[in-house]
Amino acid sequence: MRPRLALVAGEPAGVGPELCVRLAQRPRTDCRLTVFADPDTLQAAADALSLPLRLLDADADAEAPGDIALHACPNRVASRFGETDPRNARAVIDALHAAADGCLHGRFTGLVTGPVHKAAINAGNIAYTGTTELLAAQAGCEVVMMLANDVVRVALATTHLPLRAVADAITGASLVTQLRIVHAALRDDFGIASPTIAVLGLNPHAGEAGHMGREEIDVIEPALARLRAEGMQLVGPLPADTAFLPAKLSHFDAVLAMYHDQGLPVLKYSGFERAVNLTLGLPYPRVAVDHGTALDLAGSGRADPSSLFAAVETCARFARNRAAR
Missing domain, CATH: 3.40.718.10 (Isopropylmalate Dehydrogenase)
Known part of the structure; x- marks a missing residue:
């Protein structure tokens, strides 16, 4: 079984988008991924890291290095590395809700989330205490x-x-x-x-x-x-x-x-x-990276992708274990 996972890139000004681009360079045999993010932000991250990127339809199989199946969640304004903008907070929250909704309705069998910036979301007039609480409220559990x-x-x-x-x-x-x-x-x-x-x-x-x-x-x-x-x-x-x-x-x-x-x-x-x-x-497995947005590293290529790689591997394993029960 190759589960289909939803991957939310997170704060567009942080390291999440470039970690998604780096993840896309690795062949995936354990799962299929659909990334929820702003397409221009992903392209900017790929350009900054000099890595190939090809954005495909959300349901496509992204198999070649640099391929990403994308569910587009457009930012309100263009994002700059290391500079959060509260006007983009709604796009971050909408991406989380859309990906989780896909899990609740069976389109995805697991959710992986990148780092978000709590202060930027709240500055965008969205009451937000954490993604854990947001997902629990959405699922009602x-x-x-x-x-x-x-x-x-x-x-x-x-x-x-x-x-x-x-x-x-x-x-x-x-x-x-x-x-x-x-x-x-x-x-x-x-x-x-x-x-x-x-x-x-x-x-x-x-x-x-x-x-x-x-x-x-x-x-x-x-x-x-x-x-x-x-x-x-x-x-x-x-x-x-x-x-x-x-x-x-x-x-x-x-x-x-x-x-x-x-x-x-x-x-x-x-x-x-x-x-x-x-x-x-939750009624589906959710795994997140264990680090923040690292605004000071965004766009530099120096962010360690290990936690995101581990999150995807863990979520895929959990999805297979649940399917086997």
């Missing part, structure tokens, strides 16, 4: 953010919250929902028949039996007990400072961290270039 590389998979119980708001955001009900989503994704997308998930505590030393906080006793442990009774293999709550030791990680298929900077620094240190950002719980 609960989701979990996970970042993964070849070393570790880290899911997040909370995402972009200030630290003082984290404890109140963690509830027994939310943990039960999140762990069910993570468990299903490990089974359906990663192909792990009986996954084991490590769950971190919120407080230092996982609360030290209540002496450093009671969230582990009052919130986390009851949620884990409920899911263990359903047959899930869960370990924790574990102290975060030792949970990522290699000897321990070898026994886990994923880690659920309680907040953003509890888990992601370890993942990024262990292999930032090959890391991808996953949205678990």
Whole structure:
């Protein structure tokens, strides 16, 4: 099976378009791609990198080096490398909505997204907190953010919250929902028949039996007990400072961290270039690059394409795994 994936280039002034052009230079045997982007921006990126580019119809098979099957999402104004323009924010959001709609209606079997610029989108008078939230709202479902590389998979119980708001955001009900989503994704997308998930505590030393906080006793442990009774293999709550030791990680298929900077620094240190950002719980696989728009590198040819390459490979694998179930 060669799944058809939708690929959204992202912010036109960033490195997303040129990474799509670089991706197009590689022969694809694992999937077919349709890129959602502004055609002039892709051509400018190809010209800057002195790489061949041929834009084809959205449903075409892009097989020769430099070929891109394109769903055109025209910018309102011409884009310049490294200079975001809020007038192009609508084109970015429309590309995300159109690609996701194609996944929801079966035209595509997975979605890969390049980096977007939150400030530029909001400056364009579009309320935007993140692509994860946008896709969840469009699909009408609960989701979990996970970042993964070849070393570790880290899911997040909370995402972009200030630290003082984290404890109140963690509830027994939310943990039960999140762990069910993570468990299903490990089974359906990663192909792990009986996954084991490590769950971190919120407080230092996982609360030290209540002496450093009671969230582990009052919130986390009851949620884990409920899911263990359903047959899930869960370990924790574990102290975060030792949970990522290699000897321990070898026994886990994923880690659920309680907040953003509890888990992601370890993942990024262990292999930032090959890391991808996953949205678990959607009715289709969605994989994003794990880096920003890198405006300072746009048009220079110096941006590392490894994360986009990994995102496409991961999304294609997930699509095949889902089709095989």
